[in-house]
Amino acid sequence: MKKIFFIAIVLFSCQSFSQSMFGKKPLLNMQDWDKQRVYWGYFLGFNSYDFKFDYDPTYYEKNNDLDVEVRTNIGFNVGLVGNLRLMEYLDLRFEPGLYYSQRNLHFPNIANQGSANREVNSTYIHFPLLLKFSALRTGNVRPFVVGGFSSTLNLSSNFNSKDDNYEGRFRMKQWTNNYELGVGVDLYFEYFKFSPSIRGVFGIDDELIRDNRPESPWTGGIESMKTRGIFVNFTFH
Numbered sequence: 001m002k003k004i005f006f007i008a009i010v011l012f013s014c015q016s017f018s019q020s021m022f023g024k025k026p027l028l029n030m031q032d033w034d035k036q037r038v039y040w041g042y043f044l045g046f047n048s049y050d051f052k053f054d055y056d057p058t059y060y061e062k063n064n065d066l067d068v069e070v071r072t073n074i075g076f077n078v079g080l081v082g083n084l085r086l087m088e089y090l091d092l093r094f095e096p097g098l099y100y101s102q103r104n105l106h107f108p109n110i111a112n113q114g115s116a117n118r119e120v121n122s123t124y125i126h127f128p129l130l131l132k133f134s135a136l137r138t139g140n141v142r143p144f145v146v147g148g149f150s151s152t153l154n155l156s157s158n159f160n161s162k163d164d165n166y167e168g169r170f171r172m173k174q175w176t177n178n179y180e181l182g183v184g185v186d187l188y189f190e191y192f193k194f195s196p197s198i199r200g201v202f203g204i205d206d207e208l209i210r211d212n213r214p215e216s217p218w219t220g221g222i223e224s225m226k227t228r229g230i231f232v233n234f235t236f237h
Contacts, residue, residue: 026139029188033237034085034134034142041081041193045233048072049101049122052203052226059221066108068222075101079126081235091132093146099124101229105170110217118170118218123155128180140188146199147181152227154207164211165218171209176227178203184235195235203227 033039051070079097086092103120110116130148154174163169184197203226210219 041237043233043235045077047075048230050228052228054223069106071104073102089134093130095128097126125153127151142186150178152176172207176205193237199231201229
């Protein structure tokens with residue numbers, strides 16, 4: 001009986017939530033929130049960073065047509081959101097955040113496994129400036145698309161190190177620029193607005209700092225190394 005009673009409460013709560021958010025005539029929450037000129041929030045989330053490598057023709061001649069292998073991991077994000085209302089369906093957003101990530105690189109042309117692998121741990125301070133295009137609000141739900149540009153400061157880049165991969169030091173540039181595209185949805189609750197979103201981040205600049213020797217098996221023949229990433233953020237206003 002206790003289990004049946006518990007299940008009944010859960011089903012009733014889910015039904016009530018569904019009716020309040022997606023029903024034909026839901027009770028509208030926070031009706032005037034989006035009319036504010038400026039408002040603030042914060043986000044928590046996850047990321048998966050990757051690298052996109054481009055090579056010159058000599059690279060494949062030396063490496064048997066094998067690309068650098070990138071093994072991605074899940075990192076996490078935290079940051080603030082500032083929203084400026086430009087017009088009814090358009091907002092300007094600034095979302096500075098701290099992003100932690102790890103990528104493991106495997107260089108196929110190096111026989112020694114210890115030297116062939118590089119663990120790239122990155123701590124980023126991310127500065128995106130985005131335009132948010134919102135659809136017409138339906139009940140307590142409002143989808144949106146977002147896009148813009150960002151600059152990223154890599155606190156773990158090793159950009160000023162004189163040591164390179166021959167001493168086990170993988171180096172990257174300190175600052176990079178990106179463009180971003182994503183989608184999400186605003187859900188309006190009684191006391192707050194919750195906005196889950198997913199966004200792709202695409203690096204514009206080459207981030208790789210070459211080793212001191214041009215024939216380096218780690219960086220020789222690589223024309224560019226650019227960030228690719230996916231962010232899943234949960235924003236609260």
